[in-house]
Every structure is written in C-alpha cells, then in structure tokens.
Amino acid sequence: MSTSPPPLTLEADAVTRITRWVAVGALLALIALCLAWELWLAPTGRRTLVIKVLPLLLPLAGLLKHRLYTYRWVSLLVWLYCAEGLVRATSEPAPGATLAMIEIALCLVLFAACAVQVRWRLQRAKAAAALG
Known part of the structure; x- marks a missing residue:
C-alpha cells in the first residue's frame, strides 16, 4: 500500500486557481475603485484620502505568488475597507454612497475568495499529512 500524498485532482486545481484569480481581480478592482473615487469620481478635500490605496498594494505580490500567509492577512485587512464603505454608504450623498456600496x-468578494483559498489549501494539506 502506497503512503504517498493524494494526487491533485482537477477539482482541487480549479478551486485553487479560481479563488486565486477572483481574489486578485477583486483586489485590483478595489484599488482601481479607491483611486477613481478619491481622485475623480467623488474626491474629498485635497484628495488626500487616496493614500488609503497604499495598504492594498502590499498584498498584490503575495497573492500573485500564491502565498497562503498573504491570503490570511488580506482576509483581515479587507474588513477595514468594508467598515469604511459601511460608514460612507450611510453618511455620504450620491455618488459617494454608491461607490461605498461597490466597495x-x-x-x-475578496474576503470570500481568500477564505475559500485558505480553507481549501489547509484541508488538502491536512489530508496529505494524514496519508503521508
């Protein structure tokens, strides 16, 4: 009887690949939205809130390199932006409220993709360790 880890199935590859690209796409869309929002669509003050994009740039390389740790901390970081969106959706007039709802x-979407990615990869690692 072989004790090698289970072979990767097409389903496993599909889940990992799809959640990776959904996470990267949602992150890029969030970056683009924040830039457009603060620079052109509904700028506040002297457009200084555009610096809120900087923390979103940090995890991009980690997500593209498929680092599990990055998926974990992005799933926590994203709640700061969600909280900002909730506050601005309830306190700003249009178009700011609409942009906040998109945020x-x-x-x-970003949180869900990161959560599924982390959970799936940890389950697969646990299954591989149990067999190996």
Whole structure:
C-alpha cells in the first residue's frame, strides 16, 4: 500500500486557481475603485484620502505568488475597507454612497475568495499529512 500524498485532482486545481484569480481581480478592482473615487469620481478635500490605496498594494505580490500567509492577512485587512464603505454608504450623498456600496461588495468578494483559498489549501494539506 502506497503512503504517498493524494494526487491533485482537477477539482482541487480549479478551486485553487479560481479563488486565486477572483481574489486578485477583486483586489485590483478595489484599488482601481479607491483611486477613481478619491481622485475623480467623488474626491474629498485635497484628495488626500487616496493614500488609503497604499495598504492594498502590499498584498498584490503575495497573492500573485500564491502565498497562503498573504491570503490570511488580506482576509483581515479587507474588513477595514468594508467598515469604511459601511460608514460612507450611510453618511455620504450620491455618488459617494454608491461607490461605498461597490466597495463593500468588492470587499465581500475578496474576503470570500481568500477564505475559500485558505480553507481549501489547509484541508488538502491536512489530508496529505494524514496519508503521508
């Protein structure tokens, strides 16, 4: 009887690949939304809130390199942007409120993709360790 880890199935590859690209896409969309929001669509003050994009740039390389640790901390970081979106959706007039709702939706998609990615990869590692 062989004790090698289970072979990767097409389903496993598909889950990992899809959640990776959904996370990267949602992060890029969130970056683009924040830049457009603060620079052109509904700028506040002297457009200094555009610096809120900087923390979103940090995890991009880790997500593209498929680092599990990055997926974990992005799933926590994204809640700061979700909270900002909730506050601005309830306190700003249009178009700021609409942009805030889009921000909330992107945050939820990013969180879900990161959570599924982390959970799936940890389950597969646990299964491989149990067999190996």
